Amino acid sequence: AQSVTQLDSHVSVSEGTPVLLRCNYSSSYSPSLFWYVQHPNKGLQLLLKYTSAATLVKGINGFEAEFKKSETSFHLTKPSAHMSDAAEYFCVVSVDSGTYKYIFGTGTRLKVLA
Amino acid sequence: SAVISQKPSRDICQRGTSLTIQCQVDSQVTMMFWYRQQPGQSLTLIATANQGSEATYESGFVIDKFPISRPNLTFSTLTVSNMSPEDSSIYLCSVHGAPSYNEQFFGPGTRLTVL
Numbered sequence: 732a733q734s735v736t737q738l739d740s741h742v743s744v745s746e747g748t749p750v751l752l753r754c755n756y757s758s759s760y761s762p763s764l765f766w767y768v769q770h771p772n773k774g775l776q777l778l779l780k781y782t783s784a785a786t787l788v789k790g791i792n793g794f795e796a797e798f799k800k801s802e803t804s805f806h807l808t809k810p811s812a813h814m815s816d817a818a819e820y821f822c823v824v825s826v827d828s829g830t831y832k833y834i835f836g837t838g839t840r841l842k843v844l845a
Numbered sequence: 846s847a848v849i850s851q852k853p854s855r856d857i858c859q860r861g862t863s864l865t866i867q868c869q870v871d872s873q874v875t876m877m878f879w880y881r882q883q884p885g886q887s888l889t890l891i892a893t894a895n896q897g898s899e900a901t902y903e904s905g906f907v908i909d910k911f912p913i914s915r916p917n918l919t920f921s922t923l924t925v926s927n928m929s930p931e932d933s934s935i936y937l938c939s940v941h942g943a944p945s946y947n948e949q950f951f952g953p954g955t956r957l958t959v960l
Contacts, residue, residue, distance in 0.1 A: 782947055
């Protein structure tokens with residue numbers, strides 16, 4: 732069965748410093764993995780996705796993630812945090828093909844300090 | 846990408862009543878999904894709705910409580926029946942994006958408060 736674990740429920744960084752949001756997955760096959768962001772009172776927005784192409788995936792707003800099969804990880808990074816990055820971030824794994832269902836991680840709330 | 850709208854955006858309801866949430870997509874899609882996001886929690890899949898067939902419910906969700914309709918390829922409704930305060934959540938619909946069927950696009954959500 733597929734699952735994702737977000738290792739931190741809350742992360743605080745200072746503006747201008749790097750961001751690291753950690754995600755580990757469990758899957759019996761090569762998974763599709765996603766990061767979504769949810770700003771307060773806003774809908775979910777796709778940041779980036781991994782679907783078995785390049786292991787380093789670049790997304791919107793300067794975010795990127797690296798798929799590491801040996802570590803079963805898909806951590807989200809950004810070199811320099813901006814105040815507007817403060818939001819809830821969800822790591823997601825897609826269930827086997829045919830159903831295309833998503834399994835969401837528990838989320839990481841990112842706080843950016845001035 | 847798909848553009849998805851939901852109605853209502855929010856509502857406050859009395860316990861024991863029902864609310865129907867509408868989800869409209871700007872293009873034809875095969876699969877639509879309904880999620881629940883309880884306060885401070887992550888998203889949980891309620892059911893998958895394909896046009897012309899019964900919705901498929903996830904463990905812990907039943908049709909009597911969350912009946913779903915899917916009359917065509919651009920529209921779906923989710924009804925929350927006989928509501929209790931525990932049903933207070935954000936309800937979101939999503940669709941698969943073509944040609945990348947692995948990717949889902951989400952509606953803005955319906956914020957439901959049950960008193």
